[in-house]
Amino acid sequence: MRQRPKKRCGLSSLGGERLGGYIVCHDVHITVETKLDKSNIRAVTETEFPMPAARPEVRAFFDEPTFTVSYLAWDPASKRAAIIDSVLDFDAKSGRTGTQSAQALIDAAEADGLTIDWILETHAHADHLSAAPFLRQKTGAPIVIGSHIKDVQAVFKKVFNLDDIVPDGRPFSRIVDDGERLALGALEIEVMHTPGHTPACVTYKIGDAVFVGDTLFMPDYGTARCDFPGGDARTLYRSIQRILELPRETRMFLCHDYKAPGRDVYEWQTTVGAQRDGNVHIREGVSEEAFVAMREARDKTLAMPVLILPSIQVNIRAGELPPAESNGVRYLKLPLDAL
Ligand SMILES: N[C@@H](CCC(=O)N[C@@H](CS)C(=O)NCC(=O)O)C(=O)O
Ligand SMILES: [Fe+2]
Numbered sequence: 210m211r212q213r214p215k216k217r218c219g220l221s222s223l224g225g226e227r228l229g230g231y232i233v234c235h236d237v238h239i240t241v242e243t244k245l246d247k248s249n250i251r252a253v254t255e256t257e258f259p260m261p262a263a264r265p266e267v268r269a270f271f272d273e274p275t276f277t278v279s280y281l282a283w284d285p286a287s288k289r290a291a292i293i294d295s296v297l298d299f300d301a302k303s304g305r306t307g308t309q310s311a312q313a314l315i316d317a318a319e320a321d322g323l324t325i326d327w328i329l330e331t332h333a334h335a336d337h338l339s340a341a342p343f344l345r346q347k348t349g350a351p352i353v354i355g356s357h358i359k360d361v362q363a364v365f366k367k368v369f370n371l372d373d374i375v376p377d378g379r380p381f382s383r384i385v386d387d388g389e390r391l392a393l394g395a396l397e398i399e400v401m402h403t404p405g406h407t408p409a410c411v412t413y414k415i416g417d418a419v420f421v422g423d424t425l426f427m428p429d430y431g432t433a434r435c436d437f438p439g440g441d442a443r444t445l446y447r448s449i450q451r452i453l454e455l456p457r458e459t460r461m462f463l464c465h466d467y468k469a470p471g472r473d474v475y476e477w478q479t480t481v482g483a484q485r486d487g488n489v490h491i492r493e494g495v496s497e498e499a500f501v502a503m504r505e506a507r508d509k510t511l512a513m514p515v516l517i518l519p520s521i522q523v524n525i526r527a528g529e530l531p532p533a534e535s536n537g538v539r540y541l542k543l544p545l546d547a548l
Contacts, residue, residue, distance in 0.1 A: 263396050263416035267462060268317060271475055272296045272310055275337035275516065276465045278477040281314060282415055283323050287394025290323040292350075293413065293420050294331055294464050297340040297528065301516060304541075306530070311340035315347055327391060327398065330354040330381075331422025331464055332410040333361050335437055335521055336514035339528035351382030352527050353391070355402055355411035358384060362525045364438045368547050369522045373532070381527045385411065403452060405445020406433040412452060418460045419481075424449055425461070427476050428483050429469040431490035432500075434508050442504035446497045453493075457482030518543055 263284075270279045275296060283290035292314055298307035318325055325348040328341045332355065341352040362376035378384040385391070387402035393415060401412040406423040413420045423433035424445065432449065435442040452461075459481040466475045485493045491500055514520070519541050523530060530539045 265393070265396055265415045265418050267418055267460070269462065269477055270310065270313060270317075271466075271477065272337065273475075274298075276467050276475075277334075277337050278462070278464055278466065279310070279314060280420060280462055281317055281323070282393075282418065282420070283321075284394030284396040288321070288323045289326045289392075289394035289396075290318055291327040291329050291393055291398060291413075291415070292318075292325055292344055293329045293462075294334070294422070295328065295340040295344055297338040297343065297523075299338050299516065299519065301519065306338070308340060308343050311343050314344065325350045326393060328352045329398070329413055329420070330524075330527075331413070331420060332407045333358060333365075333521060333524040334423075334464075335407075335517045335524075336465075337516055338520050338523045341528040342530075343528075345382070353383045353385055354378075354381045354527070355400070355409040356384040356386050357402070357404065357409035358525070360408045360439060365521050365525050368438075368544055369542050370544075371522065374525065380529055387411075401451060403448035404439075405435055405441055405443075405448045407437055408439040410448070412448075414455070417456075417458065418462060419452065419455060420462045420464075421452055422464045424452060425484055425488065425491070426463055427466055427469060427472075427479055428487040428492070429472060429489060430467060431488060432504065434511055435504055436508035436511065442501040442508075443497060445504065446491065446500045449491055453481055453485050453491075455481050457485065513548060517548065 265282045266285050268281045272279065277294065277296050279295050280293040281290055282293060295314060296310045298310050328344050328350050330339060330341060330353065344350065345352055356378065358381060359376050359378055362374055366374040366376055385400045387400060389400045391398040396416050399414040401414060403410050403412045403421070403424050410422050410424065412422060412424065425432055432445065434440070435445050457480065461479050461481060461484065463477045466477045468475060490503060522542060531541065533539050
């Protein structure tokens with residue numbers, strides 16, 4: 210008897226790569242030759258064999274002076290790409306800025322034939338200057354950040370007494386809310402609002418990959434600090450729980466690595482499962498109360514990031530440097546006794 214199943218079929222592997230699920234063939238008719246009774250043949254449904262998440266290509270760029278990881282993530286089919294958390298080189302001793310690191314992102318994209326569609330910021334960074342304006346000028350791509358950047362702009366407009374800042378999201382090209390989706394070729398960038406480290410922090414989920422900014426660090430290092438203005442340990446705990454609800458095999462890309470006691474190499478990629486099993490601050494079973502107590506105690510011991518003052522005043526302007534004064538020189542401010 211010949212059976213021609215109308216439903217989609219399930220395959221158990223994809224080119225030897227473990228994707229944690231099954232690929233479902235679309236538009237394929239398979240002829241099943243069997244002598245079995247018709248009642249023994251059961252159609253395979255998508256619920257039983259879920260479609261694996263689409264898989265973006267990801268390339269990491271580590272900036273050792275600030276321990277920051279920038280990423281290029283792209284849809285392999287269309288080669289449409291996003292840059293996540295770029296770094297403007299900055300020597301605090303001389304006040305000199307540079308675009309070598311940012312140019313490396315452009316060069317890598319060009320070498321792989323990628324088109325940059327988005328310049329994504331996970332938050333207004335407090336430890337490095339963003340190179341987003343340089344990248345926008347080179348690629349024409351919009352600069353994106355979470356909509357709560359307005360709150361961060363309002364706070365730091367006061368701290369730095371910045372008359373020209375309007376706390377409405379400008380000069381970012383686009384502000385995004387939880388659940389918003391941006392196209393990346395055939396893939397989608399899904400925005401998750403994950404505050405706690407700062408009020409505006411977002412996580413970008415692209416297929417089976419999440420770019421979590423400063424929420425979680427490597428399992429052996431833990432989590433981000435919550436003592437910047439608007440930061441909150443309880444809020445971070447809840448944001449992290451949302452991230453950890455994603456499938457265990459979800460690839461997770463971090464914004465920083467500081468190594469960890471007993472680890473001699475920098476690492477920035479892990480999985481949801483590894484975090485749930487072994488994150489030293491927030492593995493499964495750690496209560497909200499225990500986390501908040503630990504995080505608040507630890508935050509009291511941390512010095513401010515070396516570049517917090519230069520970084521914040523630039524990054525709330527989407528990375529644009531302050532306007533030049535009458536002599537053509539740009540100046541950063543150094544508020545005294547303000548932080
Ligand atoms: N030593 C670094 C520390 C930077 C820092 O404070 N990083 C934040 C993220 S912006 C953090 O959460 N750090 C956690 C920690 O140091 O334990 C610097 O001066 O730049
Ligand atoms: Fe940060």
